Amino acid sequence: MTSLKDHTTAGSGRVVISVDAMGGDRGPATVVAGIADSAAKNPELDFILHGPEPELAKLVAKKGIQDRVQIRHAENVVNMTDKPSQVMRNGKGTSMWSTLESVRNGEAKVAVSCGNTGALMALSMIRLRKLPGVDRPAIAILWPSRNPQGFNVMLDVGADIRADAQDLLQYALMGASYARNALDLPRPRVGLLNVGTEEHKGRAELHEAWKLIDARKDDGMYDFVGFVEGGDIPGKACDVIVTDGFTGNIALKTGEGTASLIGDLLKEAFAYSPLSRIASLLALTSLKRLKKRIDPRRVNGGVFLGLNGTVVKSHGAADATGIAAAVKLAYELARSGFGDRLAARVASAAELAQDTPNQKD
Amino acid sequence: MTSLKDHTTAGSGRVVISVDAMGGDRGPATVVAGIADSAAKNPELDFILHGPEPELAKLVAKKGIQDRVQIRHAENVVNMTDKPSQVMRNGKGTSMWSTLESVRNGEAKVAVSCGNTGALMALSMIRLRKLPGVDRPAIAILWPSRNPQGFNVMLDVGADIRADAQDLLQYALMGASYARNALDLPRPRVGLLNVGTEEHKGRAELHEAWKLIDARKDDGMYDFVGFVEGGDIPGKACDVIVTDGFTGNIALKTGEGTASLIGDLLKEAFAYSPLSRIASLLALTSLKRLKKRIDPRRVNGGVFLGLNGTVVKSHGAADATGIAAAVKLAYELARSGFGDRLAARVASAAELAQDTPNQKD
Incomplete structure (x- = not known):
C-alpha cells in the first residue's frame, strides 16, 4: 500500500477521505464496493480505510484499488445496539474511533461512517471536539x-x-x-x-x-x-x-x-x-x-456540523450506491474547504457581542 | 325546507350532520357541491347547513337537494387568519359557532367544518366542552x-x-x-x-x-x-x-x-x-x-377526540371530493355511535384509581 501522507503533504490536489469499513448493516464488502465506485469516478480521491486488516486487505485487492487505499487495522466494531455512553468509555480500538482519529490528526479532511449514529456523534464530540461557540452540534441532510x-x-x-x-x-x-x-x-x-x-x-x-x-x-x-x-x-x-x-x-x-x-x-x-x-x-x-x-x-449522508472536522454519516442500510453517494458528498465538502469556512463562520457568530459584520465564508 | 328534527326524533335511521358552509378556501359553493355528492350516495343522510341564508338557499336549490338540507342562517364567518382567542370572545353569530350548536343541542350527531383549525378547536372546547377525564382533546387523522x-x-x-x-x-x-x-x-x-x-x-x-x-x-x-x-x-x-x-x-x-x-x-x-x-x-x-x-x-377529515360530541375538521383547501370524504367519515362515525363509545371508554379510564377492568366500547 502506498503512503497517502505523501499525497496530502505533497499538496498534489489529492483528497483523502477516512472511511469506517465496519458498523453498516451490509458489512465491509459493501463499503469497499462503494469506495471502489468512488475511486473510479474521482481520480484525485484516496482513502484511509479502518477495520480488521486481513479481511479488508482481501476485499480491497479483489476490487483492485490497493494503490488508492491505505488500511488501518482496528480490531473492534461499534454495533447498532451499543449505547453512546458505553462507546465513549470503551470505544478505543474500534474502527469508528480510528476513522475519526485520521481526521483529528489531519491525515484526512472528512470522515465517513455508516455505523450507529448516536455513538458516532458521541465519539466525534469527544475526539474532534465542538467548535468554539457551538453548544450542540447538529446533523444536516439534503432533502x-x-x-x-x-x-x-x-x-x-x-x-x-x-x-x-x-x-x-x-x-x-x-x-x-x-x-x-x-x-x-x-x-x-x-x-x-x-x-x-x-x-x-x-x-x-x-x-x-x-x-x-x-x-x-x-x-x-x-x-x-x-x-x-x-x-x-x-x-x-x-x-x-x-x-x-x-x-x-x-x-x-x-x-x-x-x-x-x-x-x-x-x-x-x-x-x-x-x-x-x-x-x-x-x-x-x-x-x-x-x-x-x-x-x-x-x-445519502447526514453531515455533522459544529465540530473540528467534518463527519459524514451514511445510512446504516446503505448499499454500494449509497456509500458512493456519501463519499461523493465527503469529497465535495473536503475539496471546497467547507470545514474551515464553517469554523470561521461560527467563530464570527461567537463574536456577536462586538456586532462586527463579517462577510467571509 | 323539511324539519330534520322530525327525522332524528322519529328514530327513522336517518343520520343528521351539521355542516359549516363557510370558512373553506373555496367558498360555500364547493361545500354544497360536496354535500350534494354525499346526499346522492347516502340516502339516509340529512344536513343542517350553516351560513348566510340567501346565498346558501340559492346554492342548495341549484343542486336540487332542498329536501335534504335545512339551512341555519349565520351572518358572520371565522376567517383563516382569526386568532382562536378572538373567536372565543366574538364567535357568536358565526357559521362555525352555529354548526357546533346543532351538535351541542342534539339535533345533529357530528359537525363538519373546513374552517380555521385553531378557532374550531377553541370553539369546540367552550361549546361542546371536554369529556370528563380528558385534559387535552386531540385531532386524529387516517394516514x-x-x-x-x-x-x-x-x-x-x-x-x-x-x-x-x-x-x-x-x-x-x-x-x-x-x-x-x-x-x-x-x-x-x-x-x-x-x-x-x-x-x-x-x-x-x-x-x-x-x-x-x-x-x-x-x-x-x-x-x-x-x-x-x-x-x-x-x-x-x-x-x-x-x-x-x-x-x-x-x-x-x-x-x-x-x-x-x-x-x-x-x-x-x-x-x-x-x-x-x-x-x-x-x-x-x-x-x-x-x-x-x-x-x-x-x-380528508381530522377528527376532534375528547369532546362531548364529534367534530370533523376538513382540510381548508378541500374541493367537493374532499368535502364529501369528510362528510362520509362523519356519517360513519355518527352511525356507529362512536361518540358515546369513546365517552364510555374515557370515563372508564378516568376510573383508573379503582383499577376496574372495563371491556366495553
Whole structure:
C-alpha cells in the first residue's frame, strides 16, 4: 500500500477521505464496493480505510484499488445496539474511533461512517471536539425539494433531541453555511420549522429563536423567511429548514417512509395488469429518472456540523450506491474547504457581542 | 325546507350532520357541491347547513337537494387568519359557532367544518366542552399505510402543541377507540412516536408515557408495541401512532408535502417524451388506482377526540371530493355511535384509581 501522507503533504490536489469499513448493516464488502465506485469516478480521491486488516486487505485487492487505499487495522466494531455512553468509555480500538482519529490528526479532511449514529456523534464530540461557540452540534441532510437546486438542507435531524433558541440560531448559521457550500447558494433562505406560519403559533423557544435568527441574517449571509411548516421541507419557500433534532428526525423518517410507500404502491400499480406491465416498460426511462431524483441513496449522508472536522454519516442500510453517494458528498465538502469556512463562520457568530459584520465564508 | 328534527326524533335511521358552509378556501359553493355528492350516495343522510341564508338557499336549490338540507342562517364567518382567542370572545353569530350548536343541542350527531383549525378547536372546547377525564382533546387523522386496513390512525396532529405523559395515555385510549370504530380493528396495536425504538431514546415524558400506556393496554383493549419511528407512520408496525400535536402536525405536513412532490415529479416524468406520454395513457388505470389510494382528499377529515360530541375538521383547501370524504367519515362515525363509545371508554379510564377492568366500547 502506498503512503497517502505523501499525497496530502505533497499538496498534489489529492483528497483523502477516512472511511469506517465496519458498523453498516451490509458489512465491509459493501463499503469497499462503494469506495471502489468512488475511486473510479474521482481520480484525485484516496482513502484511509479502518477495520480488521486481513479481511479488508482481501476485499480491497479483489476490487483492485490497493494503490488508492491505505488500511488501518482496528480490531473492534461499534454495533447498532451499543449505547453512546458505553462507546465513549470503551470505544478505543474500534474502527469508528480510528476513522475519526485520521481526521483529528489531519491525515484526512472528512470522515465517513455508516455505523450507529448516536455513538458516532458521541465519539466525534469527544475526539474532534465542538467548535468554539457551538453548544450542540447538529446533523444536516439534503432533502429533495421543488427548489431549482433540487434539494433543501434540513438540520438538526437527530444529533440532539433538545434545542433552545441559541442552538436554533447556530443551526441557522451552520445550515446557511452548508447550503452555500453544498448547494452553491450565495444567500440561502432560512426557515424555522413550526406548526404554522403565523407569528403567534408554536412554542416559546421558537418565538425567541425567530428574533435571534432574524437579527443575524445580514452577518450570517442568509435571508430569513420566518416560520415554515412541514410541507415546506420538500417545498420552495426556503432552502434551509431549522428545527430541533427530535422533530427533524421524525420529519425525516416520515418523509422517507412516505416516499418508500408510494414507490411500492407504484410498483404494485404497474404490476397489476398485462396492460400496465407494458406501460411500465414504456415508461421505464421516465420512472428511472424520477427514481434517481428522489432515491434516498443518491442523497445519502447526514453531515455533522459544529465540530473540528467534518463527519459524514451514511445510512446504516446503505448499499454500494449509497456509500458512493456519501463519499461523493465527503469529497465535495473536503475539496471546497467547507470545514474551515464553517469554523470561521461560527467563530464570527461567537463574536456577536462586538456586532462586527463579517462577510467571509 | 323539511324539519330534520322530525327525522332524528322519529328514530327513522336517518343520520343528521351539521355542516359549516363557510370558512373553506373555496367558498360555500364547493361545500354544497360536496354535500350534494354525499346526499346522492347516502340516502339516509340529512344536513343542517350553516351560513348566510340567501346565498346558501340559492346554492342548495341549484343542486336540487332542498329536501335534504335545512339551512341555519349565520351572518358572520371565522376567517383563516382569526386568532382562536378572538373567536372565543366574538364567535357568536358565526357559521362555525352555529354548526357546533346543532351538535351541542342534539339535533345533529357530528359537525363538519373546513374552517380555521385553531378557532374550531377553541370553539369546540367552550361549546361542546371536554369529556370528563380528558385534559387535552386531540385531532386524529387516517394516514395511508402498509397495513391490511390501508390506513393508520395518528394523533395528535395539532390540537395542542404540548402533551405530557398523561395526555399521551389519553391519546392512546382515544386513538385505539377511534381505530376500533373507523377501521374496524378489535384490538389495535398502539405505538408511541420517538426518535428510535430503543427504550433509552427520547425525552423523559416519553419514557413515563411508555409505562402508562403499557400498563393500560388490557383495559384499553389495545396492544402496545412500544416506541415507533417516523417511518412507521405509513408502515405496518402498529395501527395507532401516538404523539404530541407539535410533532404530529409537522409529520403530517411533511408526509403530505412529500407525497405531493412525488406526484408532481411523476407527472413530469410521464410528460417528458412522446414515449412516456404513451406509457402514461396505457398506465392510466393503474395510476388512477394509486392516486385513489394515496389521494389526501379521500382521507380528508381530522377528527376532534375528547369532546362531548364529534367534530370533523376538513382540510381548508378541500374541493367537493374532499368535502364529501369528510362528510362520509362523519356519517360513519355518527352511525356507529362512536361518540358515546369513546365517552364510555374515557370515563372508564378516568376510573383508573379503582383499577376496574372495563371491556366495553
